[in-house]
Amino acid sequence: MKRLFAVVPLAVAVVLGGFFLWGLNPERDPSEIPSVLISQPAPEFDLPSVPGVDVPGLGRADLTDNPGPVVINVFASWCVPCKAEHAVLTRFVERYGLRLFGINYKDEPKDAATWLSDLGNPYARIGSDRSGRAGIEWGISGVPETFIVGRDGTVLYRYVGPIVGEEAVAKFTTALTQAGALDRELGS
Amino acid sequence: MIRALFLIIMLGLPGLANAVEPDEMLADPNLEARAREISRELRCVVCQNQDIDSSNAGVARDLRLLVRERLTAGDSDTEVIDFVRARYGDFVLFKPPFKPQTYALWIAPFALPAAAFVIGGILLWRARRRASVEDLSDEEEALVAEVLARHGRRDEK
Incomplete structure (x- = not known):
């Protein structure tokens, strides 16, 4: 019994140490908000097109019955990181034939049109969410945010923040591969 | 005397700094009071440790408007909170629910x-x-x- 008590301090130290290791892990982001949408059907929304941009609007119905998974990117012309991310997304579309939809979040149509004509438009559809209500339906906390939605309309993945930099692109590419969104590239 | 008055005014000023702007408020004081109550229970997803009632973030304002919209539409307090929770998860609640x-x-x-x-x-x-x-x-x-x-x-x- 007494011998058993002798190992108690060691056991306490090991348990505490385990918690400290977990807490100090630089990979862990305590402010990360778990998304409730993952593995759930995509929310209902229906957005008109952006005036002055020649792609159609975006609604819930456009997410299903695509040849493969689609990517929905929430962006705005006033969002600076979006500009950096735009180049990454354009490369994905050009190289892998990714099907990319956009939600233009709380943006002036005029600004959005200028932004897209300056940088190019990789989006197949863009919905104009001027009030930000569709953003709430998607549970976003800011721009940019990117979702991967499966063929049946199920949300498979959510990326918060700009997909910029090696690490972020690698993470997103893995998610795309797992979702089967890059199959066409591998098949051809 | 003047210094005391100055102190009182200065100490009182922060209380006036309110995130809820006049154009958001509902005409019905009853509904508005309920909206304020609910807003204090909901966490702002951008500024995280602030409730949406006191946050100046854009999303917080949108959520405040949404809360008022649902209340005007006749939702109960729980229905409003469940509506937001369905989109942002338990994370938005300052009081986590009792479940496994x-x-x-x-x-x-x-x-x-x-x-x-x-x-x-x-x-x-x-x-x-x-x-x-x-x-x-x-x-x-x-x-x-x-x-x-x-x-x-x-x-x-």
């Missing part, structure tokens, strides 16, 4: 001290029982009597 994933969170603060008291109590009780005096055996009585007899005599004057 949060049992540890809710029960641990009561269970851990209780366990500590029980274990500590048992240990103390056992230690005290061991320390309690038992009667001397016959041999020990005889030994004590002999020692006392020998030394007792010398102590007397």
Whole structure:
């Protein structure tokens, strides 16, 4: 019994140490908000097109019955990181034939049109969410945010923040591969 | 006198700094009061440790408007909170719900001290029982009597 008590301090130290290791892990982001949408059907929304941009609007119905998974990117012309991310997304579309939809979040149509004509438009559809209500339906906390939605309309993945930099692109590419969104590239 | 007045005004000013802007407020004071109540229960997803009632973030404003819109549409307080929760998850609630994933969170603060008291109590009780005096055996009585007899005599004057 007494011998058993002798190992108690060691056991306490090991348990505490385990918690400290977990807490100090630089990979862990305590402010990360778990998304409730993952593995759930995509929310209902229906957005008109952006005036002055020649792609159609975006609604819930456009997410299903695509040849493969689609990517929905929430962006705005006033969002600076979006500009950096735009180049990454354009490369994905050009190289892998990714099907990319956009939600233009709380943006002036005029600004959005200028932004897209300056940088190019990789989006197949863009919905104009001027009030930000569709953003709430998607549970976003800011721009940019990117979702991967499966063929049946199920949300498979959510990326918060700009997909910029090696690490972020690698993470997103893995998610795309797992979702089967890059199959066409591998098949051809 | 002027300094005291100045102090009172300066201390009172922060109370006026309100995130809820006049154009957001509902005409019905009853509904508005309920909206404020609900807003204080909901966490702002951008500024995280602030409720949406006191946050100036854009999303917080949108959520405040949404809360008021649902209330005007005739939703109950719980329905409004469930509506937001369906989109942002339990994370937006300042009071986490009581369910299997949060049992540890809710029960641990009561269970851990209780366990500590029980274990500590048992240990103390056992230690005290061991320390309690038992009667001397016959041999020990005889030994004590002999020692006392020998030394007792010398102590007397």
